Amino acid sequence: MGPNSFRLLDELVRRSPEDVRYDRTLDLGCGYALTSLFVANETGAKYVYAFDLWISATENYERIRDNGLEDKIIPIHGDAMNLPFAQDYFDTVISVDAYHYFGCKAGVFADKILPFVKENGHVMIAVPGLKEAPRGELKQLFETWADGDDSELFKTAAWWENLLKDECGDRCEVKVLEAECYDTAWQEWFQSGHEFGVRDKAFLDKGLYDILNFLLIYVRKGK
Numbered sequence: 203m204g205p206n207s208f209r210l211l212d213e214l215v216r217r218s219p220e221d222v223r224y225d226r227t228l229d230l231g232c233g234y235a236l237t238s239l240f241v242a243n244e245t246g247a248k249y250v251y252a253f254d255l256w257i258s259a260t261e262n263y264e265r266i267r268d269n270g271l272e273d274k275i276i277p278i279h280g281d282a283m284n285l286p287f288a289q290d291y292f293d294t295v296i297s298v299d300a301y302h303y304f305g306c307k308a309g310v311f312a313d314k315i316l317p318f319v320k321e322n323g324h325v326m327i328a329v330p331g332l333k334e335a336p337r338g339e340l341k342q343l344f345e346t347w348a349d350g351d352d353s354e355l356f357k358t359a360a361w362w363e364n365l366l367k368d369e370c371g372d373r374c375e376v377k378v379l380e381a382e383c384y385d386t387a388w389q390e391w392f393q394s395g396h397e398f399g400v401r402d403k404a405f406l407d408k409g410l411y412d413i414l415n416f417l418l419i420y421v422r423k424g425k
Contacts, residue, residue: 204299204398205387205416210328211237211298213383214418215245222324223293228253230282230315231300235262235275241296242274251292252277253285282314289317295325301419302329302355311421312369319423328381331417332358340409347405359417366421373424381416 224247229238231254238252252262252275262277280286282304295315297305305311305327319325335358336344345353357365359378366376381387388411392403406414 204402205391207233207237207298207328208240209383209387209390210381210416210418211240211296212244213381214296214298214326214328215241217379217418218326218420219324219422221322222326225249225293226291227251228287228292228295228318230295230297231255231303232262233257233300235265235277237296237298238262238275239266239269239271242271247274250275251287253280253282255279255281283310285314285318287318290320291318293320293323295319295323296327297325298328299330301327302357306355306357306365308365308369311366316370316374316421316423321423321425323423325419325421325423327417327419327421329362329417329419330356331362331380331415332356333380333413333415334358336410336413340413343405343408344410344413347402347410356414359415362417362419366419370421375420375422375424377420379418379420381418384414384416387416 224245226249227241227247228251229241232238232252233254234257235252238250241247242250259277259279266272266275266277315325359380363376363378391399
């Protein structure tokens with residue numbers, strides 16, 4: 203339903219800190235667990251927890267089993283605001299094209315996500331973002347394209363960095379990067395022929411393309 207999440211995840215992993223461990227990884231907001239399949243196959247993870255609110259664990263399990271990864275990926279249906287895990291449980295938490303739907307509010311990261319990450323563990327997030335806030339007619343166009351309230355979920359790199367640093371204080375190292383795959387990801391989506399891709403191209407060609415980006419967020423948990 204948009205630019206390829208595999209491409210974003212591939213870059214998220216490729217540009218991650220060298221000491222990231224994937225032994226026990228949470229794929230937060232995994233959707234149809236396709237990103238979980240990628241993590242299981244490409245990172246050497248021992249266990250991947252495919253966690254999503256909207257897709258049932260049974261449906262994802264069938265997909266996982268069809269790919270021969272039922273001993274490595276554990277599907278779970280649940281809400282990110284009430285994670286059913288022990289604290290300090292995960293080496294890494296990954297979220298691709300999902301975190302902005304629930305994580306833009308102050309307190310979410312520090313209270314709902316960070317407690318479940320081990321000391322020296324990592325949180326790695328890829329989300330759509332903004333190079334700059336739209337104004338005037340471009341703002342109206344952006345809000346129409348993003349379906350009104352969803353436009354509030356697009357933030358700049360500086361906005362995310364300030365939010366996470368304010369929440370974590372001295373406990374974490376935070377780094378936010380612009381994804382290098384922006385052009386390729388959009389062009390692939392435009393060329394897919396999907397009706398939503400055609401619609402997106404019509405809007406982005408009117409000026410939105412120059413103010414949007416994809417953001418890669420890296421947080422290392424300290425003591």
